[in-house]
Amino acid sequence: MSSRADETLARAAVAALTGQLALAPKPGLPDPRDLGARVTGEDHCSLRWSAKALEPGLAAMAAAARRTGAATPELRAELGAIGRCTEHSVALAGGGHRGALWVLGLLVAAAALEPRTGGRDLTAAAKRIAAHSDRRAPRRPSRGSSVSAKYGAAGARGEARAGFPHVRRALDTLAAARTAGVPEPYARLDALLTVMSTLQDTELLYTAGPHGLRHVQAGARGVVEAGSTSTGPGRAALAAFDEDLHARAWSPRGSSGLLAGALFADALPVRVSSPAPAA
Known part of the structure; x- marks a missing residue:
């Protein structure tokens, strides 16, 4: 049973x-x-509606971590089981967010294990959970794992086992942009493009191959190098990059889930609200 903190x-x-x-x-x-x-x-x-369907599963993951109290193989297996049930619930609500569920599930569990941890330290706690294999996972390979094996990409599992380096990169970009006075929406877009510029996105590899992945990474770097998305040259480069990807029907979905993870880590620690007084 989940608590108010979960x-x-x-x-x-x-x-x-x-x-x-x-x-x-x-x-x-x-x-x-x-x-x-x-x-x-x-x-x-x-997508906006189905995002809300993640909440019960994420609360259950936090509760499992709090109950277990350590990054054990048993916790990893329980998180995997909860995640698969949550994927089913999200599919009934409209689908999507599979990559985000993987990232946010591990980070939520890490935050429950170490309540006073936030930012970059949170990814280290998530890494300790991800180091264990999910013993209850289906034996058939997923599309992401097949693409990872084919191209030697880290994939979602490798990203987690490395301590979410792209979440950390996004956090660094957010901090630098805010220090420079960049408005928050542009700081977040800059963080997204920073992730996109180096991430080995298995969805992109599946739909566009290595050439397509390199094209997207180069396009994202071009926007970053043109300046913050809050500047005129940066916005112009972003608009051209966006038009190009839509014309090719290429969608770098892996980057969006990692940005969501960074925004969650950035918001910690969160304040647990007190129960409303009785009438």
Whole structure:
């Protein structure tokens, strides 16, 4: 049974995910501009709605970590089982967010294990959980694991076992942008592009191959090198990159889940609200 603290962590994780969804323009990714489009508007609404379906599963992951009290193989197996049930619930609510669930699930569990940890330290705690194999996982390979094996990419599992280096990169970019006075939406877009510029995105490898991945990484680097997305040259480069990815129908989804993880880590520690007084 989850506690108020577990539910607070789950809400913070969902808020990070919906905060990522609210950013625009995100090159090749769903964003609020889709709401005005006949073809993709319903998809974006579905993503916003299904994000809320993650909350019970994330609260259960936090509760499991708090109950276990350590990054054990048993905890890793329980998180995997909860994650698979949550994927089913999210599918019924409209689907999506599989990559974000992996990232946020491990980070939420890490935050429950170490309540006073936030930012970069949180990824180290998540790394200790991810170091264990999920003994109850289905034996059939997933698309991501097959692509990782084919191309030698780290994939989602490798990212977690390395302590989420791209979450840490996003946190560094957020901190530097804020110090420089960059408005928050642009700081978050800069963080997304920083992740996109180096991430070995298995979804991109599957749809576009190594050439497509390198093309997307180079495009993201081009926007970063043009200056913050808060500047005129940066916005122009971002608009051109976005148009290019939409024309090619390439979507770097792995980057969006990692940005959501960074926004969650950045928000910690979260305050547990007190119960409302009795009437």
